Amino acid sequence: MTSEEKQPRTRGLSTWTTRRWLRVGAAVSLVVLALLGTAGGWVLSRTQALSTDLVDVRSPALTTAIRLESAILNQETGIRGYGLTGTPEFIAPYEQGLTEQRASAADLAGLLRGDRAALADLEAVQDRVARWQEMIARPVAATPPGTPSPLAAARAADGKAAFDAVRVALSGQQERLRADLDRARDDLTATIALRNWVFSAIAVLIVVLTAFVFEGLRRGINQPLEQLGTDARTIAGGDFDHPITPTGPADLRHLSGEIDFMRRRLVRELAFSEEARLRLDAQAADLQRSNAELEQFAYVASHDLQEPLRKVSSFTQLLQRRYGGQLDARADQYIDFAVDGANRMQTLINDLLDFSRVGRLHNAxxxxxxxxxxxxxxxxxxxxxxxxxxxxxxxxxxxxxxxxxxxxxxxxxxxxxxxxxxxxxxxxxxxxxxxxxxxxxxxxxxxxxxxxxxxxxxxxxxxxxxxxxxxxxxxxxxxxxxxxxxxxxxxxxxxxxxxxxxxxxxxxxxxxxxxxxxxxxxxxxxxxxxxxxx
Missing domain, CATH: 3.30.565.10 (Histidine kinase-like ATPase, C-terminal domain)
Incomplete structure (x- = not known):
């Protein structure tokens, strides 16, 4: 794949948000865990099946085949002893062998259901045993007791050949069953080894997956947040020109960009506020100076007005007392206006003096x-x-x-x-x-x-x-x-x-x-x- 083909995919991954990364990571983890769980389940099922087959089928089948062989050998021993001696006690092993043969054959047939080759071996054994029984065992057993059976001597060679064929069939059957047992053991051993490898691989993959998850969270979330927190603390410490470095998924980069935009706006606002504060301090100083000058002016003006006002008030009152009633009514009215105005001016000046003294003279x-x-x-x-x-x-x-x-x-x-x-x-x-x-x-x-x-x-x-x-x-x-x-x-x-x-x-x-x-x-x-x- 060329670099031009890789570039669009990189841009696509760069737009993934934290939520999308978490969703994809969780989905991949679940898929991997599901596959591992399926493999582990199959291995466990396979192990159980092989173990069951080995314990419940192969081993009992071989044991039953051996019992079948022992029952047939008992029949042969009893017939041979009865044919040579005519003693009735030899008939008992023969009859017991027949009973055990039927039971063992039935058990073996039940154990070997579905195994055509093993059932074929069982059928071959039964056919040859039946031929031997028909040729030798039943005729000899039917001979009256007390004397050796002439039929046993006459058919000794044929009986030996027939029973050798039985031995060959039994030997073949047991060899096949032993081979099946060994194969089942080998399969079980191999499956157990595979199971151990599978579960070891599952454990390793879970550890690796956990490490990837933690590393992804650290690099994708924790580290960007720590970087963002470090930048924020630096800015909060007074370094407002420190830029915010956008890292991590798209949403965290977007958050970093928003915080950096807020930082730049805060820098502008602080610059404007500082400029406004300087202007306000200057205006406050001017206002304070102006107020002080105004209060001083009010005090000085009102104080300096006291003397001329006292003269005006004194002479208008003197004029009122000396010439009141000697002039016409209009003149008396004018004099009254002058006296009243002088008195009101005196009151206003005194009040203004008291007002200007607040905070300046009265401050104890x-x-x-x-x-x-x-x-x-x-x-x-x-x-x-x-x-x-x-x-x-x-x-x-x-x-x-x-x-x-x-x-x-x-x-x-x-x-x-x-x-x-x-x-x-x-x-x-x-x-x-x-x-x-x-x-x-x-x-x-x-x-x-x-x-x-x-x-x-x-x-x-x-x-x-x-x-x-x-x-x-x-x-x-x-x-x-x-x-x-x-x-x-x-x-x-x-x-x-x-x-x-x-x-x-x-x-x-x-x-x-x-x-x-x-x-x-x-x-x-x-x-x-x-x-x-x-």
Whole structure:
């Protein structure tokens, strides 16, 4: 076969999958084992048949032939003694020999069924014995006892010749039976040797087949899987440029190709992720720097605005006190607008200063008992609480490692908002709870006030975002933004529970310990997309 003829078959075998190799290997193994089993069965059957023939036929046949010969010899001895002496005692061996002859002949005929040559020898023996009996034995036996038989002397030569013919026939029969017995023994010996060779060959072939199976599994499955595992461990160790070597059957090569494709895609994704991370780090650094600059700007701007604003506020108040009522009504209104605007600006600047100080000036973490902080907050808000008739209750609060000033600002803004945004016809009821959730504490501040519409649940945490006019509810709109900044600085989150409809419920989480790298203080940009509020 040429190499061009071998090449297509090689390509065909290269497309075989593990399942196909296993099926073909199992089929070939079963065929080989079936052939070996058939050969072994035939050898065993042959051995059994030869052994049965030797034990049950050939050996008994020779023994029976010898008994037949002994019975005929007894007849000849008895007839010869009776013919020479006329003594009746010699008739007994003759008659016993006749009985044994018939029994032995019948047994021998039964043993030699199907063996025409042996049956022919038996028939020849019986014919010659019958001729001798007819010529010598029966006539001599019929002679009266007491005197020698004259017929025995007269036919002595013919009797000897007839019985010699019997001897020849018996000898031929026994020689054939001995030859058959020897041949059966030789066949049995040869068959036993063949059986031993066959079963030895079966054992060797089973060992060889088992070795081939194990070697095939090792090379076709174990070795490719070990190579794949080695490559995978190399890649998992960080060498993502290490290629996957496809080996083994088609399906394992396909699996290796898929894993290598995944590796190449992972390399691309890692490269892209690394590039994105670098860009993100740069952006984070820029954002952190920008936030720091923005906070510094807010602090400096608000601090520097304090002095001119105090002058404007002082002189507008002085103008109001000195010239109030001396000018026309329009002038008094303008003066009132100026005084009110200066006061509002003063409040906004102070709130902005407080907002910028969170995480920058107030950053002294220590063990804080929130129960005590809340009690101090309620004491500072006692005037507003008494005027509104508010009822503030709380569950036992935990102790945390936090900044005590920021915790006070957090409770003051949350409780103050709950008191301020109350229903006109109902006294405020405020309840504070705390529950452990994994590594965090979750707190809730629930009131029965006017509530927060779900569409404004995110906007209320934006700095300077107001949902009502200053005439309806006072304030600068910085309270919840301050709470958000404080909570996030302590590693938590804050949100409005939009499922609560009987007022407002603010939920926030705090960590028992401060985060290792608290997020940079940020100054959220004021959103003007929401309603200025009515």
């Amino acid at each position: 973490h220590e063990e804080v008992d929130l129960d005590e902080v809340l009690e101090r907050t309620l004491s500072s808000l006692s005037v507003g609480i008494e005027e509104s008739g508010a009822l503030v209750t709380h569950e036992p609060l935990p102790s945390l490692v936090a900044d005590p000033t920021q915790m006070g600002m957090l409770w003051q803004n949350l409780i103050g908002n709950a008191v301020k945004f109350r229903r006109p016809d109902q006294a405020p009821e405020i309840h504070v709870t705390a529950a452990r959730e994994g590594d965090l504490w979750r707190f809730t501040v629930t009131d029965n006030g006017i509530g927060i519409a779900p569409e404004y649940a995110d906007k209320v945490f934006v700095i300077f975002q107001r949902l009502h006019t200053k005439d309806t509810y006072s304030g600068s709109g910085i309270g919840l933004a301050m709470c958000k900044k404080i909570v996030e600085f302590h590693g938590g989150t804050i949100a409005v529970d939009t499922t609560y409809r009987d007022g407002a419920r603010i939920t926030f989480t705090l960590a028992p310990r401060p985060p290792e790298n608290p997020g940079p203080s940020t100054l959220p940009e004021a959103s003007r997309s929401g309603p200025e509020q009515a």
